[in-house]
Every structure is written in structure tokens, then in C-alpha cells.
Amino acid sequence: MPGTILENLSGRKLSVLVSILLVFQITCFLIGGLVAPSPAGSQDVIARVCVDRNPEDKDFKKWFIPKTCTAVDLEQQQSTKVLNASNLVLAFQMPLFNYDFSRWQQNLVGVLQIDMVQRKGHKLEPVIELTLDARLAYRNKHDPDDKWTYHTHAEEKRIMDCSVDEVHDIEKDGYPYVCSxxxxxxxxxxxxxxxxxxxxxxxxxxxxxxxxxxxxxxLHIIYMNGGFTKVWLSLKSFFFPLILGIIIWFWRRVHILTRTPALLEYMLLALGITLAFLDLPIELLTLYFDMPYMLLLSDIRQGIFYGMLLSFWLIFAGEHMLIQDSGERSSLKMYWKHLSAVIIGCFSLLIFDLCERGVQLRNPFYSIWVTPIGTNLALSFIILAGISASMYFIFLCYMIWKVFKNISIKRAVLPSMSSARRLHYEGIIYRFNFLMLATVICAAATIISFILNQVAEGQNKWDENMDIDMSSALYTGIFGMWNVYICAMLMLYAPSHKQWPVESVCGESGEEVEFSRLPTDPSPNEISSLTSFASKASID
Amino acid sequence: MPGKKARRFWPWNFRAISCLFGLAMVQYALGGGRRSISNGSWMRLGLTIGEMFKNGEIIECSKLPGLSLGQSRICELYKDHMTAVSSGAHQTLLECRHQLQDRRWNCSVLDDVTVFGPVTQIASRETAFVHALAAAGVSHAVSRACRDGQLQSCGCSRMGRPKDLRKDWVWGGCGDNLEYGYKFTQGFVDVRERERKYKRGSKEQGRSLMNLHNNEAGRRAVIKKSRVTCKCHGVSGSCSLITCWQQLANFREVGDYLRDKYDGATEVRVNKRGKLQIRDARFRLPTANDLLYLEDSPNYCLRNLSVGSLGTQGRTCNRTSQDLDGCNLLCCGRGYNTMRTVLKERCHCKFKWCCEVQCKTCIKAVEMHTCK
Structure with a gap:
């Protein structure tokens, strides 16, 4: 009976393969650190306060441009004396310094910060509700200077939290309020x-x-750095054909077998396809077409991939547990209980994302967090996702613990086996542990990099190691890591052509080691010998 | 701790800007002929705000008051920066008056080209404060002007480089505008001290070193008081991607910080090797953020125009305070007059965006004390 490549691969070949994958991994990390700039950049634009002489005229063709409008200084009281709120328009032109945005910069986030100063005899409320009438227009490089085209308009509410350094001291003058x-x-x-x-x-x-x-x-504007997008898309374009090739190779191997594919093989195929979907560099299309749904799409792509990966782990652990009680072929139906946590989590995140980013397709100023109902809705979806995530991890840890327990039970029996057979079993267990270890390392690296990212960015930016960009290194490194991980999975779990090496290893001694000859082996369709080994253990 | 900060401070990666500003600008400024240092102060720009500027552009650099030769050359190079410099000088003067309002020398400004009169000719604690505050003011104003879109040369473009580099890596390695303000001020303010060579160990050299140190302390104050703000913008708005930026502090906060440094300034002297040395070895070594002075302050109690002191006669003081603004200290022991007055004050104010303030008038009976 053919096992997987992992079991039949010699130690030397395995180490060569692992080192090649490691080289890929390190290259990804180094590309991010040395070639790519940081993932995102920002600019701080200060508003120019323009005067609108005819506020009654609500024409959307009337635009106030910072360079050309009549401006007033808010600090000088004479200049603002005759004006009221409807006369004043805060104009921001993006980007600053005669630059122009490149389509490589992908998306733009705007954050508003209002600097307020203490004045004698005035006390500020700690929570301020802002109402903003915002209009957005765009212009292209070859348009005339004053040809601004309407993009969107919205009147939105925002909540701003303010704290005063010395709350009771209202005599202070000129000190800033600290507002979010x-x-x-x-x-x-x-x-x-x-x-x-x-x-x-x-x-x-x-x-x-x-x-x-x-x-x-x-107005703080945050954009993806064009250089980072280029590196990112090159990585994607490199991995996409690679992963596609490996999927085709894998599925051909499965196909030429006489048996029907096992559940784990279907899962691997699905995992490979979701990764290929994630790697597909459709962002390149944004260089030619206006695709505002790109943010949403990339969220969905990542969501599908991670959902699939989580399901795969569950089923991987499940398939190596000893639940072949009835001897029936395992199918997805058996795992519905386990998978429901993943599905609920993914769906609640999807709905949350659709509520926020979906609406933003029509109104980029929309935020779900402003109204109390929206906040509660968003929070409940996120909490739901959080609960299902923790449920999932508890479940997964339990299953993995069970698998390891079974393996250690079997290990205890190992010394009583003949040497050739024992060596073989030990090898298999070692390689499985190895892959388990790889999974744990990958997951841990992802979590650690996430935390590192927060810490690195949160620190003061005047730092020595500015030449190496940690955050993009972590970003590309993690991306490369999951690609490498799944490539390894697909390659090592593909069915092997080699016959079970009973002839070469143990043939001379004439021992019975072949699993097919084990009297209690329930199904001939097992994907690997370890599962059969494990199910034997359960019968023992 | 401040020493550690100082070491971390230097190896910024804006060597490109640093070269262009620090070296090119200074060399350019010094390259021209020799002219004796003008006695005036460039701070004069802060008093003439608005007069010299037409539509935000200045008319002629040589007509600006108080600029040294090097400074007017820098002005020629960066004409659009001069509005910011002048508003920086202006806010410096306002802040100086605010911070020292209850000191014996209350930052009194004379209406001539020296701005402060002979006070700043003495290498005193007050001069140290004024220099630091001025450097901070310009650094702050230039950084702000960058964000305003007034200046073409800040942001990612490396000063004066060819245009194709501008798009280099599509704005990847952009520096912060605080860096730019810092570097510009370093060129503009410090150039005065580099215009003349002094004999090593001389009093003049010590003065020059002191000014350079205090200018640096002022510029660092702006960076030190800036805040970091972050925003998460990753998948589904999660924090998988996070971007942070430096938020420019309000100048009042910078002024407060520098006044603390003024109160804790260290007295130094210049040694034979031409280095500044702490005068009293018992004190802690000053860092780059601290202020230094060489001479004791003159007596500001009495009117003495030759040292620029207006005296404290007629200044209002606080009778109950034991602090520097208390009548005891401010009036230098001469006593005070008390006058009863009714003050009308604005209180319970409500702002209405943009320009309306609705206040009630509160009437308070107060005693006013003025120094004899």
C-alpha cells in the first residue's frame, strides 16, 4: 500500500527539501527587510481655512483649493469677526508637496485630528460629538488646475474623546486639550x-x-507605500504559479491511484486552491481599472484562506486520532461539530466586514462605530468571532493532545517490536512530530510578529535601525512562511509512488511489517500508514 | 536616562537631508566674503511679521532685518521658508513673554534691531533660554509649514535632488517633517555661530559653543514634546497593519519644557582646549537637552539700560506667593503698593464654531500689588 511521500522520503532528501524551503522563507524575510520600504506611509495635512462668500449656494461644482482660496487665520480674531460657521470651509489637498498619488499606493485612509486650545474661562466636555459635512473631489495629472471632479459627499457624525491635563485649572490659557x-x-x-x-x-x-x-x-492620510506594493505583488506573482504547479502535480498523483481520494487529500487540495486564490495578483488590475472593492476582496480572500487553514488543522488532527470505530470512510459530515466554530467565526467577521467596508464602497466616510446600534452590532459580531476562535483553539488543542497521547502509548510498545519495525515506526512518528512542530512554529511566528509589529510601530520612531524595515520584513516573512508551509504540506502529503519499503528494509529478516497484512486493518483506503498504525493502536 | 536618549537620537537615517542642509547650506553661507557679524538679531523678523512679506513670498532677503550674512544667503536659497521663520520668531517672542511673565526679567522687547537689547549680549541664563526658545520656535514653525503645504522642499524629496528621485520607491522612505524642521533650523540658526573663527579657549568661542548647545537643546525640545499617534488599518480594520506618526506638540508645551530647563540650567566655563566644562563638579553633567550659561545674570531689579534691564518697578506681583512672582522676590525687597480695583473678567465661556465666543462677565474685587 502506498504511503505519503513524507513517510517514504529518506532523511537526507527530507533535510534537503526542508533546507530549500527554509531558504525560500529567509529570502522572503530578507526581501521585506532590505528591499521593501515600510508597508504604509502617512502624511500630515493641515487644513487651510477658506472663506465661502455664498454659503447658500450648495453647488457641488464649487470647490475650495488651499492654494488659491481666500484664507483666514483662526488665531487672528479680526479676520474671522464677520464670518460664521457656514462661511468657513476647511480645505485639504492630498498629497502635499507637488506629489501625485500613484496607483501602486492602493488605498487611502484619512484620520482627522482637531487641535483645541484652552481659553480662559472655558471648560470642555470630555466627549464631543462632531458633525462633519465632507466633500471629496479628485483631479488627474493632465486635467487643468481647477478642474476638480465630484467624488462623494456625506454628512457624518464622529465622537471625539478629550481629556484635559489639569481638569480643574480653567484659568490656564493656551494649553492644548488632548483629544482623540x-x-x-x-x-x-x-x-x-x-x-x-x-x-x-x-x-x-x-x-x-x-x-x-x-x-x-x-488630516493624517495613510497610504500603502508603492514600493511595498511592488515587492508584495512580485512575491504573489512568484508564489502563484509555483503553488498552482504543485497543486496540479499533487492532484495528478492522487488521481493515478486506484482508490478514491481520502478526505485529507481533498482538504489539501482545497487548501492549495484557497492559497492560490490568495496569491493571485489581481491587485495588478487596479493599475488600469478603478476597483474600490479591492479592500473588501482582499479581506475576503484572507478570510477564506485562514478559515480553510484552521479547518485543515482540525481535520488533520481528527484523521490521526482513533475514531475509526465503525470503519466507515471519513467525510466532512463527521466534522460538522468541529468545523462549526470556524464557520461561525468566519461568517461573523464577514458580516462585520460587509457592514463596514461594504457600505464604504458607496460612502467612503461611513463608519459603523459612530452610532450606538452600529457599535453594538459590530462589537457583537467581533465578540462572536472571538468566542468561536477560542472554542476552536480549545477543541484543536484537545484533539492534538489526544493524538500525542496515542502516539506515546504506541511508543511504549515500541521496544517490544523487532528492530527494523521499530526503526520505521520511530521514523514516522518523528516526521509527524516534525510537521506538528512546523505548524506550531508557523502559528507562533505569526502571533509573535503580530505583537512585534504593534510594539515596533508604537515606539518612538526616531530609532537607530531605520535602514532595515522590520514591519515589512515581518509582513513578507509571514506571507512567505504560510506559502512555504502549504507547499511543504502538499509535497509531503502527496501519495508516494514507492511501494512500502518492506522488501528493501525488512525483507531479508522476513518479518511481517506490512500494514495491509495486519489482521485488524479496517480500510484499505487509509491515506498514511500512521493513521492505520494509530487505528491499530486503538484496537490493541 | 537623558544621556541614553541623546545617543539614540543621533543615528537617524536622514543623512541625505543632513548633508544637504548641514554641510551644503553652511558652506554656501560661509563661502561668500567676510563681513562682520551684524549686531542685530534675526528674531527681529518676529516683530516685523507681515511687513516684509507679500502674498507669503518675501520681497528681498537683504532687506530683512537682523539677518547675518550666512542667514541671508540661506534666505536666498529657501525664500519660501522665511514666512515660517518669521512666524516662528513671532511665536517665540509671545512664548517668551508668557513663560517669563513673573520673573524679574520678563522678556521685555525693545523696538530696535537687537530685539532684546543688551540683555542677550551677556552669556546669561536668560540668553540661553531665548536662544533655545528661538531655535524651538523656528523648528516648530517650519515643521508646521511643511504640513500646511507651504514649503515645496520638505517631505520625501531629498533637498534639491533631481526630480526622478522624488518618486523613488513611491514615497517609501519618507522622513518626518519634524526632521526637516530640525535640520533646517540647524542650518539657519547655527550658521551665525559658524561665521567667524575664534581663538580656542577664548571667551568668544565659549559664547559660540554655548549658543550652539542651547540652540540644539531648543530644537530637541520640539522633538521631545512631540507625541506618537497610531492608527490600525489592517484586514477588517484589525491591527495587523498599524501606522504611526509624530504629532507636533503645541508650542506652549515646548515653552513649558524649556522653562523647566531654564530653571535648571547649568553654569559652565570654557577650558583651554576650547571645550565647555562644568563649573561646579558636584552638579550632574548636562545633556544635549539641557541649557548652559557662562555668566551670572545681571541684576534685573534696578533699571539699568546698559545691561538692558528695565527694573521691576511698577510690575504687578502676588502678595501671597513665596515663589518668584511673589512680591517679596519680584520687588527685590523694596516693598509694594496695594490698590483695590474691580476687575471685569470673562467667564463661563461658550465657543461657537468658528468665531464666536459667548462669555458672561464676572466682576471680581481684587487687590493689585505693584512693586515700589
Whole structure:
């Protein structure tokens, strides 16, 4: 009976393969660290306060451009004396410094920060509700300077939390209030060269009544770095054909067998396909087409991949446990209980994502977090996802623990076996442990890199090691790692052509080691000898 | 701890900017002929704000008051920066007056090209503060102007490099604008001290070193007070991708920080090797963030125009305070007059965006004390 390649591969070949994969992995890491710039960059744009002489005229063709509009200084009281809220338009042009956006920069996030200063005799509310009338326009490089095209318009609410350093000291003058910044917009595609944001703070109907004395309004824009996108897409374009080739090779191997494919083989195929889908560099299309749904799509692609990976682990552990009680062929149906946690988690995240990013397709200023209902809804989906994730991990850990327990039980019996047979069993157990270890290392590396990323970015940026970009190294490293991991899985778990090496290893001694001859071997369709070995153990 | 910070501070990766600003600018500035250092202060720009500028562009650098030769050359190179420099000088003057309002020398400004009069000719603690605050003011204003889109040369473009480099790696290795402000100020303010060679170990050289040190302390104060803010923007808005930026501090916070440094300034002297040396070895060594001075302050109690002191006569003081603003200290023991007045004050204010303040008027009966 043919086993998987993993079991039949000699130690030397295995180590060669592992080192090749390691080289791939290290290359991915180094590319991120040495070639790519950091994944995202930001610019801080300060608003220019323009004067709108005819606020009644609500024409969407009227745009205020920071360079050309009549501006006032908020600090100078004479200049703002005759004006009221409807006269003032905060104009932001993106990007700064005569740059233009490149489509390689993929997407744009805008965060608004309002600097307020203490004035004598004034006390600020700790929670301020802002109402923002935002209009977004775009222009392309070859358009005339004043030709701005309407993009979107929305009136949105935002909540800003403020804290005063010395709460009781209202005599202080000129000190800043420390207020949280509020997310303003998220553009899924950066298709045009320049963007213009015109912001108003309406005061009719008791809007914006708690706003204090504003000194400056900043817009922080965050974009993907074009250089990083290029490196990222090259990695994807490299891995995509590779993984596709391996899938085809794997499935041909499975196909030429006389038996029907086992569940684990179907799972591997599915996992390979989701990875290929993740690797497919469709982002390249954004260089030619306006695809605002790209953010949503990439979220979904990642979600499908991770969902599949989690399901695979469950089934992998399950298939090596000893639940062949009835001898029936294992199928997905058997795992519905186990998989439901993954499915519920993925679905709740998908719904959350659709609620936020889906709506943002139509209105980039939309945020689910503003209204209390939206916040509760979003939170409940996230909590649901969190609960199913923890359920999943408890379940997975339990199953893995069981597998290891069974293996150790079998190990105890090993010394009583003949030497050739024992060597073989030990080899198989070793390789399985090895792969288990690889999984644990991959998962741990992902989690650690996630934490490192937070810590590295949260620190003060004036640091010595600016030449090596840690965050993009971690990013490409983790991406490469999962690709390498799944390539390894597909290769090592493909069915082997080699006959069970009973003739070469143990043939001379004439011992009975072939699993097919074991009297209690229940099914001839087992994917690997370890499963049969394990099920034998359960019968023992 | 501050020493450690200082070491971490230097190896920034903006060597490119640093070269272009630090060396090219200074060399360019020094390259021209020899002219004696003008006695005026470039801080004068802060008083003439608005006069010299037309539509944000200045008319002629040589007409700007108080600039040294090197500075006016830098002005020629970066004409668009001068609006920011002047507003930086302006905010410095306002902040100086605010911070020292209850000190014996309250940052009194004379209406001439020296701005502070002879006070800043003395290498005193006050001069140290003014220099640091001025460097901070310009650094702050230039960083802010970058974010305003007023300056073409900040951001990712390496100063004056060819245009194709601009798109290099599509804005990948962009520096922060704080760096830019720091570097520009380093060129603009420090160039005055580099314009003349002094004899090693001389008083003049010590003065120059002191100014350079205090300028640096001021520039660092701006960076030190900046805050880091982060935003998560990964998959589904998770924190798998996080971007942070430096948030420019309010200048009042920088002023507070520097006033603390002013109160804890260290007295130094220049040694024969031309290095600054701490005068009293019992004190802790100053770091790059601390202020240094060479001479004791003159007596600001009495009016003495030759040292630039206006005296404290007629200043209002706080009778109950034991602090520097207390009548005891501020009036230098001469006593004070008390006057009863009714003050009308704004209170319970409500702001209405943008430009309306609705306040109640509170009437308070207070006693005013003024120094004899």
C-alpha cells in the first residue's frame, strides 16, 4: 500500500527539501527587510481655512483649493469677526508637496485630528460629538488646475474623546486639550492623482455645540507605500504559479491511484486552491481599472484562506486520532461539530466586514462605530468571532493532545517490536512530530510578529535601525512562511509512488511489517500508514 | 536616562537631508566674503511679521532685518521658508513673554534691531533660554509649514535632488517633517555661530559653543514634546497593519519644557582646549537637552539700560506667593503698593464654531500689588 511521500522520503532528501524551503522563507524575510520600504506611509495635512462668500449656494461644482482660496487665520480674531460657521470651509489637498498619488499606493485612509486650545474661562466636555459635512473631489495629472471632479459627499457624525491635563485649572490659557483623532474616510482604490477634501462644521440644529477653540485641524492620510506594493505583488506573482504547479502535480498523483481520494487529500487540495486564490495578483488590475472593492476582496480572500487553514488543522488532527470505530470512510459530515466554530467565526467577521467596508464602497466616510446600534452590532459580531476562535483553539488543542497521547502509548510498545519495525515506526512518528512542530512554529511566528509589529510601530520612531524595515520584513516573512508551509504540506502529503519499503528494509529478516497484512486493518483506503498504525493502536 | 536618549537620537537615517542642509547650506553661507557679524538679531523678523512679506513670498532677503550674512544667503536659497521663520520668531517672542511673565526679567522687547537689547549680549541664563526658545520656535514653525503645504522642499524629496528621485520607491522612505524642521533650523540658526573663527579657549568661542548647545537643546525640545499617534488599518480594520506618526506638540508645551530647563540650567566655563566644562563638579553633567550659561545674570531689579534691564518697578506681583512672582522676590525687597480695583473678567465661556465666543462677565474685587 502506498504511503505519503513524507513517510517514504529518506532523511537526507527530507533535510534537503526542508533546507530549500527554509531558504525560500529567509529570502522572503530578507526581501521585506532590505528591499521593501515600510508597508504604509502617512502624511500630515493641515487644513487651510477658506472663506465661502455664498454659503447658500450648495453647488457641488464649487470647490475650495488651499492654494488659491481666500484664507483666514483662526488665531487672528479680526479676520474671522464677520464670518460664521457656514462661511468657513476647511480645505485639504492630498498629497502635499507637488506629489501625485500613484496607483501602486492602493488605498487611502484619512484620520482627522482637531487641535483645541484652552481659553480662559472655558471648560470642555470630555466627549464631543462632531458633525462633519465632507466633500471629496479628485483631479488627474493632465486635467487643468481647477478642474476638480465630484467624488462623494456625506454628512457624518464622529465622537471625539478629550481629556484635559489639569481638569480643574480653567484659568490656564493656551494649553492644548488632548483629544482623540477620529477616522474620517477609507478609499478602497487610489485611482486618481490628486484628491481634495472640503470639510465644514455645520452649527445649525445644535450641531457641533461642544467644540472648543480650534487652533488647527489636521488630516493624517495613510497610504500603502508603492514600493511595498511592488515587492508584495512580485512575491504573489512568484508564489502563484509555483503553488498552482504543485497543486496540479499533487492532484495528478492522487488521481493515478486506484482508490478514491481520502478526505485529507481533498482538504489539501482545497487548501492549495484557497492559497492560490490568495496569491493571485489581481491587485495588478487596479493599475488600469478603478476597483474600490479591492479592500473588501482582499479581506475576503484572507478570510477564506485562514478559515480553510484552521479547518485543515482540525481535520488533520481528527484523521490521526482513533475514531475509526465503525470503519466507515471519513467525510466532512463527521466534522460538522468541529468545523462549526470556524464557520461561525468566519461568517461573523464577514458580516462585520460587509457592514463596514461594504457600505464604504458607496460612502467612503461611513463608519459603523459612530452610532450606538452600529457599535453594538459590530462589537457583537467581533465578540462572536472571538468566542468561536477560542472554542476552536480549545477543541484543536484537545484533539492534538489526544493524538500525542496515542502516539506515546504506541511508543511504549515500541521496544517490544523487532528492530527494523521499530526503526520505521520511530521514523514516522518523528516526521509527524516534525510537521506538528512546523505548524506550531508557523502559528507562533505569526502571533509573535503580530505583537512585534504593534510594539515596533508604537515606539518612538526616531530609532537607530531605520535602514532595515522590520514591519515589512515581518509582513513578507509571514506571507512567505504560510506559502512555504502549504507547499511543504502538499509535497509531503502527496501519495508516494514507492511501494512500502518492506522488501528493501525488512525483507531479508522476513518479518511481517506490512500494514495491509495486519489482521485488524479496517480500510484499505487509509491515506498514511500512521493513521492505520494509530487505528491499530486503538484496537490493541 | 537623558544621556541614553541623546545617543539614540543621533543615528537617524536622514543623512541625505543632513548633508544637504548641514554641510551644503553652511558652506554656501560661509563661502561668500567676510563681513562682520551684524549686531542685530534675526528674531527681529518676529516683530516685523507681515511687513516684509507679500502674498507669503518675501520681497528681498537683504532687506530683512537682523539677518547675518550666512542667514541671508540661506534666505536666498529657501525664500519660501522665511514666512515660517518669521512666524516662528513671532511665536517665540509671545512664548517668551508668557513663560517669563513673573520673573524679574520678563522678556521685555525693545523696538530696535537687537530685539532684546543688551540683555542677550551677556552669556546669561536668560540668553540661553531665548536662544533655545528661538531655535524651538523656528523648528516648530517650519515643521508646521511643511504640513500646511507651504514649503515645496520638505517631505520625501531629498533637498534639491533631481526630480526622478522624488518618486523613488513611491514615497517609501519618507522622513518626518519634524526632521526637516530640525535640520533646517540647524542650518539657519547655527550658521551665525559658524561665521567667524575664534581663538580656542577664548571667551568668544565659549559664547559660540554655548549658543550652539542651547540652540540644539531648543530644537530637541520640539522633538521631545512631540507625541506618537497610531492608527490600525489592517484586514477588517484589525491591527495587523498599524501606522504611526509624530504629532507636533503645541508650542506652549515646548515653552513649558524649556522653562523647566531654564530653571535648571547649568553654569559652565570654557577650558583651554576650547571645550565647555562644568563649573561646579558636584552638579550632574548636562545633556544635549539641557541649557548652559557662562555668566551670572545681571541684576534685573534696578533699571539699568546698559545691561538692558528695565527694573521691576511698577510690575504687578502676588502678595501671597513665596515663589518668584511673589512680591517679596519680584520687588527685590523694596516693598509694594496695594490698590483695590474691580476687575471685569470673562467667564463661563461658550465657543461657537468658528468665531464666536459667548462669555458672561464676572466682576471680581481684587487687590493689585505693584512693586515700589
Amino acid at each position: 483623532s477620529v477616522p474620517l474616510f477609507e478609499l478602497g482604490s487610489l485611482h486618481h492623482d490628486f484628491y481634495l477634501l472640503n470639510l465644514r462644521l455645520p452649527v445649525d440644529n445644535n450641531k457641533n455645540i461642544h467644540v472648543g477653540h480650534i487652533s488647527d485641524i489636521h
